[in-house]
Amino acid sequence: MLGVVRGGVILAEKRAIVINxxxxxxxxxxxxxxxEIVLVSREDKEENMTVTQDIKFGHKFAIKPIAxxxxxxxxxxxxxxxxxxxxxxxxxxxxxxxxxxxxxxxxEA
Amino acid sequence: MAEFLGYKREDGRVGIRNYVGVMSSVTCANxxxxxxxxxxxxxxxxxxxxxxxxxGVDYEQTVRTLVGLGxxxxxxSVLVVGWGCENVLxxxxxxxxxxxxxxxxxxxxxDSGGLLKSIEKGxxxxxxxxxxxxxxxxxxxxxxxxxxxxxxxxxxxxxxxxANPAVGxxxxxxxxxxxxxxxxxxxxxxxxxxxxxxxAVNEEVGNDLIRIVKRFExxxxxxxxxxxxxxxxxGNIAMGLTSIEEKSLGAVMKAGTTPLQEVLEYAFRPxxxxxxxxxxxxxxPESITGMFAAGAQTLVVTTGRGIPTGSxxxxxxxxxxxxxxxxxxxxxxxxxxxxxxxxxxxxxxxxQELFEEVLAVASGKKTKAEILGLDELSxxxxxxxx
Numbered sequence: 238m239l240g241v242v243r244g245g246v247i248l249a250e251k252r253a254i255v256i257n258x259x260x261x262x263x264x265x266x267x268x269x270x271x272x273e274i275v276l277v278s279r280e281d282k283e284e285n286m287t288v289t290q291d292i293k294f295g296h297k298f299a300i301k302p303i304a305x306x307x308x309x310x311x312x313x314x315x316x317x318x319x320x321x322x323x324x325x326x327x328x329x330x331x332x333x334x335x336x337x338x339x340x341x342x343x344x345e346a
Numbered sequence: 347m348a349e350f351l352g353y354k355r356e357d358g359r360v361g362i363r364n365y366v367g368v369m370s371s372v373t374c375a376n377x378x379x380x381x382x383x384x385x386x387x388x389x390x391x392x393x394x395x396x397x398x399x400x401x402g403v404d405y406e407q408t409v410r411t412l413v414g415l416g417x418x419x420x421x422x423s424v425l426v427v428g429w430g431c432e433n434v435l436x437x438x439x440x441x442x443x444x445x446x447x448x449x450x451x452x453x454x455x456x457d458s459g460g461l462l463k464s465i466e467k468g469x470x471x472x473x474x475x476x477x478x479x480x481x482x483x484x485x486x487x488x489x490x491x492x493x494x495x496x497x498x499x500x501x502x503x504x505x506x507x508x509a510n511p512a513v514g515x516x517x518x519x520x521x522x523x524x525x526x527x528x529x530x531x532x533x534x535x536x537x538x539x540x541x542x543x544x545x546a547v548n549e550e551v552g553n554d555l556i557r558i559v560k561r562f563e564x565x566x567x568x569x570x571x572x573x574x575x576x577x578x579x580x581g582n583i584a585m586g587l588t589s590i591e592e593k594s595l596g597a598v599m600k601a602g603t604t605p606l607q608e609v610l611e612y613a614f615r616p617x618x619x620x621x622x623x624x625x626x627x628x629x630x631p632e633s634i635t636g637m638f639a640a641g642a643q644t645l646v647v648t649t650g651r652g653i654p655t656g657s658x659x660x661x662x663x664x665x666x667x668x669x670x671x672x673x674x675x676x677x678x679x680x681x682x683x684x685x686x687x688x689x690x691x692x693x694x695x696x697x698q699e700l701f702e703e704v705l706a707v708a709s710g711k712k713t714k715a716e717i718l719g720l721d722e723l724s725x726x727x728x729x730x731x732x
Contacts, residue, residue, distance in 0.1 A: 252689075256506075256507065295504060295585045297503070297588065314538070316537070316595065317591060317592070336537075336588075336590050338563065338591055
């Protein structure tokens with residue numbers, strides 16, 4: 238589903254927000270289906286990106302390729318670590334990210 | 347300088363409401379308190395589940411919280427009702443409240459002829475106190491007298507994008523005018539403590555912040571469990587929040603950008619003005635009660651999913667950044683922050699609106715939660731029941 242035309246480019250109607258330029262995930266503010274194009278807004282630029290899965294409002298997807306063990310960055314801060322590789326456009330949530338804090342289940346080295 | 351219309355109290359603090367509080371010293375006295383406040387207009391019940399079979403730091407925390415609530419600036423005066431066999435004593439609470447210059451009276455049900463006679467006795471006392479309170483008038487006071495409690499509940503990913511940053515704009519405006527805001531919920535500082543610590547006015551305050559976060563995290567670890575069992579909550583996760591770090595980074599946006607002045611233990615009164623942090627758990631009733639006991643006159647709550655948190659003692663404003671929750675729960679949202687994600691208004695515009703609404707509420711405008719009678723209060727326990 239495509240929306241407004243700006244500067245000769247058709248911009249997608251559904252939006253996702255990138256809070257800081259260092260972030261490797263975007264937050265969707267619409268429900269989207271696999272293959273859909275969304276408008277990813279950053280502070281100074283907007284670009285179309287394709288999501289590769291059905292993803293719900295408020296959930297995140299990767300905007301850069303993320304390797305297993307790599308830190309997930311949002312607000313320019315670490316929000317967790319990838320437990321599986323995450324490709325661009327893929328849903329990034331508890332199934333492929335783990336928290337690194339308050340983990341009484343992990344013995345510290 | 348910004349001003350509001352408030353009630354100047356003998357202790358130098360300023361109230362934004364003018365109730366006669368009727369407070370139980372123990373859970374057993376709640377029924378008497380309830381009946382008195384149903385009978386006497388102008389009174390407000392302050393009831394809880396504690397007051398008996400408590401020891402050590404747990405006993406001290408309950409007493410400190412009740413004294414803080416009983417001496418609250420939004421009360422003109424307070425009547426403390428005890429049952430008679432508890433260890434949190436009505437006369438001791440009353441003595442501590444009197445020391446803090448709040449007009450206070452007390453009685454014990456077992457010494458007053460039992461439950462029914464106590465309802466009559468208490469109603470007569472409360473009626474007299476309500477008449478005395480009714481002659482007090484609002485006067486213009488400086489915004490620097492305002493202490494605003496901040497809380498989030500039922501968070502989602504819009505909380506960190508819209509509602510919490512808008513509250514942050516308001517916090518900065520309040521602090522710039524000399525007022526105070528209290529950020530609480532230590533659970534929701536985990537993963538964002540470094541951001542607040544580097545804004546501390548000095549090393550000691552920064553270390554205080556790191557210490558309370560570490561203590562909280564250690565408590566969770568000592569249980570040998572993963573904090574993810576409860577934080578983020580199942581509801582948070584369903585709405586897209588992945589980790590406690592992500593939730594915290596969004597939550598601390600409420601604090602704005604000013605220096606951190608002081609870190610308070612649960613239910614202690616601030617000694618500084620500006621941005622303050624209080625060590626409380628994430629769960630709303632216990633967290634907000636700690637900030638009420640510290641003397642916060644109003645509470646701002648952000649929510650993603652839409653929660654009913656409110657207080658009659660401390661008028662509560664609510665806002666959500668989630669368009670769906672705004673639509674479903676409009677009757678309990680005072681400010682619409684969902685326009686931020688819809689691109690209709692900026693974070694700054696909504697923050698400004700919230701600031702103006704807070705000042706209006708401080709001067710007497712009722713909040714939606716207040717009009718609907720939403721009222722939560724719960725004292726945080728610090729030990730086992732004996």
